[in-house]
């Protein structure tokens with residue numbers, strides 16, 4: 001898969017391995033490497049600069065969401081920007097009528113005939129009855145090539161190597177295969193003049209009335225793919241594109257990005273000479289493989305989960321700012337602690353609360369864990385009414401949580417001090433600077 005580009009990008013991403021803070025130097029170095037790799041892959045220089053600018057801006061300015069490491073954050077940005085470069089959402093081929101007619105166009109040698117064999121196998125595997133019509137009158141051997149390619153998979157091919165009229169062949173084929181689910185039309189890839197080739201495509205398109213016109217582009221031509229896509233789409237409306245020969249091609253990245261730039265969706269890619277060297281093009285999957293990361297999905301899911309948890313923390317902030325601060329709120333704060341950093345650090349950021357650590361017991365990670373265990377042994381009533389927790393309840397809670405009475409008392413003391421310090425906040429405007437600050441630190 002785009003061998004060299006993939007290798008160098010995967011190597012580049014490894015540079016991020018030890019990064020614990022967003023290190024500007026490392027980010028710049030990584031961007032330089034990406035630039036170099038993409039330019040070598042013949043990606044248009046303007047696109048490369050646009051991409052590196054967005055990566056740099058986002059990497060240095062966007063705060064990593066809590067719970068996402070700086071390394072994961074940068075990988076995610078690189079990944080998202082690279083996906084944009086090749087088209088974002090996958091556009092699958094939808095076979096929604098019968099017979100579904102697909103017209104294949106593309107220059108000679110682009111891999112058109114081979115790709116027709118590949119697609120017919122792909123559709124057949126999906127349970128669709130597929131047939132092929134060969135209208136290439138310029139290269140009579142194309143018919144034999146198709147027959148040979150599809151022999152072992154039992155797909156019928158219609159053609160008349162002696163007939164010089166492609167429209168006639170197309171119509172006959174259409175009639176012959178009218179009961180099939182899909183009919184694929186192969187066309188000529190050359191003419192005496194390119195102009196005539198495009199005219200022939202136009203005529204065929206009018207006669208066949210295809211449900212989909214697929215342009216096959218040779219991935220080794222790099223960014224020239226853009227011009228080719230334009231030229232064809234001017235004579236025949238091109239529905240989608242298949243980029244071939246991405247195996248081992250140094251310029252595949254250029255071809256893919258150039259095509260994506262025209263807005264025509266890339267539906268499949270060819271990755272070898274054999275019928276099975278063919279895959280549905282999914283920009284996200286493609287880029288994760290290129291960056292050498294199989295687990296990018298889970299990384300994105302993690303970021304989404306954290307975003308959801310942030311919504312919960314907003315609720316907690318609202319509760320506090322409206323003056324409600326029971327053990328329940330404190331518990332939910334503790335539960336979010338893992339995502340927010342140590343309480344001490346959080347508290348130190350709030351003006352007015354900075355005095356708290358001096359007379360409050362330290363809230364270390366370990367203590368927070370213990371406090372959570374203790375609160376798990378409390379009843380709903382106790383969580384909502386901390387003032388009701390006296391002697392016998394303390395004893396029961398300590399026993400239930402496997403802690404000592406002193407631990408429960410320490411937790412209650414911690415709660416009281418915190419509540420006192422928070423009291424002043426409640427009366428202030430929720431949208432005021434204090435509210436905003438609270439929201440920020442809980443984010």
Ligand SMILES: Nc1nc2c(ncn2[C@@H]2O[C@H](COP(=O)(O)OP(=O)(O)OP(=O)(O)O)[C@@H](O)[C@H]2O)c(=O)[nH]1
Nearest residue numbers: 108109110111112113114189244245270271272273
């Ligand atoms: N490595 C590699 N080779 C491919 C791929 N697709 C096609 N080829 C090769 O490219 C060459 C040209 O492919 P064809 O399918 O004959 O090309 P065509 O576009 O049909 O050519 P015309 O019939 O002359 O228009 C053949 O040698 C194929 O084996 C691919 O994805 N990877």
